[in-house]
Amino acid sequence: MTDISAIVLAAGEGNRLRPLTANRPKPMLPAATTPIIEHVFDELLEAGVTQLTVVVGYGRERVQSHFGPTYRNVPINYVVQEKQLGSGHALLAAEETVSGTCLVVNGDQLVDRRIIADVIETHDAGADATLGLIRQADVSHYGGVILEDGEITEIVENPRDERNYRLNAGVYALEPSAFEAARAVDPDDGERSLVDAIAELIDSEAVVRGVVSEGLWVDATYPWDLLRVADSLFAAGTVPEREVADSAQIHESATLLEPIVIADDAVVGPGAVVGPSACLGENVTVGASAVCEHSVVDADTRIGVNATLVDCVTGRGVRVGAGSIVGGGPGDVHVGDRIHQDEPLGALLADHATDDGGVTYAPGTIVGSDARIHAGSTVRGTIGDDTEVQG
The missing domain is CATH 2.160.10.10 (Hexapeptide repeat proteins)
Structure with missing residues (x-):
């Protein structure tokens, strides 16, 4: 992949982080002293990304006023998701800003350049999507992935069984077929999920690869998790x-x-x-x-x-x-x-x-x-x- 475009999903609020998110979106909460999404931008650029599209929604003025039109001399293209109708809906909102292969990452979770680089290096023209994965004992609150010989055979949100899952780190290399899959899935309670779009690709027998990385991944689900985020940044x-x-x-x-x-x-x-x-x-x-x-x-x-x-x-x-x-x-x-x-x-x-x-x-x-x-x-x-x- 050259001239790498990345879509950063940053439209959500983070309800479980209230009252901290009453006045700003989760991506703007501090990881140590820097907004979470700024760490994400840094890791994307260090991994070779040359174009940034940011999907904003809740509290979008906080993101746009903080960063403005560029970050580290890389242009930022803002796309507004007027209603927060899921990650798949956010992806489709940004469809016209990219062509061909693109990266998609969550702007409200810490993910380091090793995971991003592993996804870039693993993805090729033979795959419709490639996901960055990490080893984590408990995936019950996130997306679990079954990986067999480098291909993903199943992706499950909040799995409860005892199978050997890898955690979906929220780093995707996607071909245009993934946008078609996002359009094809039926909304759940009015929301379209990017994970459901990946499941749609798998069900259609498209090639969906996964790469297990040793890179840092941390999510802040609740307010006290900001302490754990800072600890992780220090430790790493x-x-x-x-x-x-x-x-x-x-x-x-x-x-x-x-x-x-x-x-x-x-x-x-x-x-x-x-x-x-x-x-x-x-x-x-x-x-x-x-x-x-x-x-x-x-x-x-x-x-x-x-x-x-x-x-x-x-x-x-x-x-x-x-x-x-x-x-x-x-x-x-x-x-x-x-x-x-x-x-x-x-x-x-x-x-x-x-x-x-x-x-x-x-x-x-x-x-x-x-x-x-x-x-x-x-x-x-x-x-x-x-x-x-x-x-």
């Missing part, structure tokens, strides 16, 4: 063990414990301890003698003096008051109508949540956007958007 060396922006201001008496990443214009005050496994976004301030450990702190957040954050995920513009404590997980987390037990989350504080200081967060607490927690409160469970909690 994708993010260096110590990355401190030149414009960051670190007081001489502060302590930085690796691995750590600190973005532009962040400020770390006297006596503060940041790390290990801490990610501070742009313009974050960590007050004097505060502690921030194993946390992903998004842009414009303020952490007050003597505050403690462990196993914490924040949105943008959060205010943590003086002496407030996020003591760390594990905790039971309520997401929708489910309770997830013993998850590694101290607390999630969504965009512009504010506490007035001296607040204690029970493990697994979720605080919605623009909520305000008054001084001295102890909070647990789920606090809704725009809620005010008295001490």
